[in-house]
Amino acid sequence: MRIVIENAAIATVDAAGTEHAAGHVVVDGGLIEAVGAGPAPAGEADRHVDRRVDATGCLVTPGLVNTHHHLYQWATRGLAQQSTLFEWLVELYPVWAGIDDEITHAAALAGLVRLAKTGCTTVADHHYVFPRGAGDLLAPIVAAAGAVGVRLHAVRGSMDRGESRGGLPPDSVVEDGDEALAATAEAIDRYHDPARESFVRVAVGPCSPFTVTTELMSQAAELARARGVRLHTHLAETVDEEEQCLAELGCTPMEYAERTGWLGEDVWLAHGIHFADGAVARLGATGTGVAHCPTSNARLGAGTARVADLLAAGAPVGLGVDGAASNEDGGLGVELRQSAYLARLRGGPASLSARDALRLATMGGARCLGRQDELGSLEPGKLADLAVWRIDGVEHAGIADPVAALVFGALPSVALLLAGGRPVVEEGACRTVSEVDTAAGLRAASAALLKKAPR
Incomplete structure (x- = not known):
């Protein structure tokens, strides 16, 4: 479609921060043709x-x-409400052991609809739970993204360190390391599309230091680089993780990442809260990205990432929602405000501006995913992924600065969301799949999963 959008305030988020009080965007054939x-x-x-x-x-x-998500978790919202991360995982792993392709598809569809309705056009989903006999659980996620019409970075996760090997997850949800590597390679072959306009890419994503052996971490990094795909894992999310790394491995999570080959411009790390000064500098020097998940971090009481320091060091930083089991809202738009507020609680009101927050959610995320030349800003020749936010209602009346209205005001309704030039959301409603059917499917899937869970 050739679409002309006119009479809007425009925040391009280009390198110069160009904005127009009243301007136009022309979209043609999935690309941005003109902005002015x-x-x-x-x-x-x-x-x-x-x-x-x-x-x-x-x-x-x-x-x-969205640089970090776990879509399957949409089926387990509202549980473990007063738990730390490790307590939360111990309670939920046995529940997640019951996921299958139908439950995963229903949860992914609901999660992606929510993300789209909050302005999100690209989703990095880290799926690392593969119960024995459940099959290829990436397929239902890829299918859900195709139905909704958003771009998916499917992170093929893995865990090979169950309770019998000193890990947190039950053995029923972990894989043999060699099997996990083979399945990851198969996922790359089956789903990864490196084309510029790609709607599905695959990354390699062993879950975390406390659920994965050192051998799998190192071999996964080697596999990713041999196949030319990106690397993603959880790191430095809690004090418990750091203490466990020091006790078991004799190093900090950051030192462990460096030891196993997990630093570089092709890596982005989820959370990255507990980094010392030297670690922050090392992330910047190596161009290693961080997916900042403010709401999830607050929900679990994990801490506040050093976003301003990471940005000052030159590290790419994007926003992540994280799984809906630790962020029941499940939307990305609200993370703009959360990122600004948490940064200011840590470093004062000048720590992160409204425009800084918008850049995290757009160009920052594109840099983490290696797509800064394709996504993240409104410039001629880039892919036509854009959000039109309605800020003319009572919720935003009197806020003269439209970016401040978006970031600090109530989350606006999305008047139009385009992904590759195709409408996904119009006037606040998803136009690609039925929201009624999606909600019904999710309710059924959640009930079925909880019925399977051990009492």
Whole structure:
């Protein structure tokens, strides 16, 4: 489709931070053709247009990029409400042991609909629970992303360190290391599309130091680099993790990452809360990214990431929702405000501006996923992933700065969400799948999963 959006405030999030108080965006064939102030040029307006959008009272931004999620967890929201991370995992692993392809698909579909309705067009989903006999659980996630119409970075996770080997998860949900590596290689063969306009890419993602052996961590990094895909894992999320690393491995999580080959421009780490000064500097020097998940970190009382320090060091930082079992909201738009507020609790009101928060959610996320040349800003030639936010209601009346309205005000309704130039959300509603059917499917899947869980 050729779409012309006019009369909107525009935050391009380009390198110069270009903004237009009233401007236009022209989309053609899945790409951004033009962005500028005022109405579309007369020559553009005279050409064939499939759809013209009067976006008066709206703000246009790049589509938001979610750098860390666990979509299957949408089926287990509201549990372990007062638990630390390790306590939460111990309670939920036996429940997750019951997931199958139907439950995973229903949870992924619901989670992706929620993400799209909050302005998200690209989702990195880290799936690491593969119960024995459950089969290839990436397939239902890929299918759900295709149905909703958003881009998916499917992180093929793995765990090979169960309770019998000193890990947290029950042995029923861990894999043999060699089998996990073979399944990861198969996932790359089956799903990874390296094309610029790709809607599905695969990354390699052993879960964490306390659920994965050192051998699997190192071999997974070797596999990813041999196949030219990115690497993702949890790291430095809690004090418990650091204490366990020091006791078992004689090093900090950051030192462990370096020892096993998990630093570099092709790596992004989830959470990254408990980093000392030297670790922050090392992340910046190596270009290693961090997926900042403010709501989940607060829900679990894990701590506050040093976002301002990471940015100052030059490390790519994006926003992540994390699984809905530790962030029941499940939306990405709300993380803009959360990231700004938590940074300010740590470092004061100048720590992170509204525009800094928007950059985290767009270009920062694109950098973490290695797609900064394709996504993350509104510039001619980039992929046509954008969000049109309605900020003309009473919730935002009187906020003259449209970016401040988006970040600090109530989360606006999405008037239009395009992914690859295709409408996914219009006037706050998902247009690609039935929200009623999706909710019903999720309720059934959640009930079925909890019925399987040990009492």
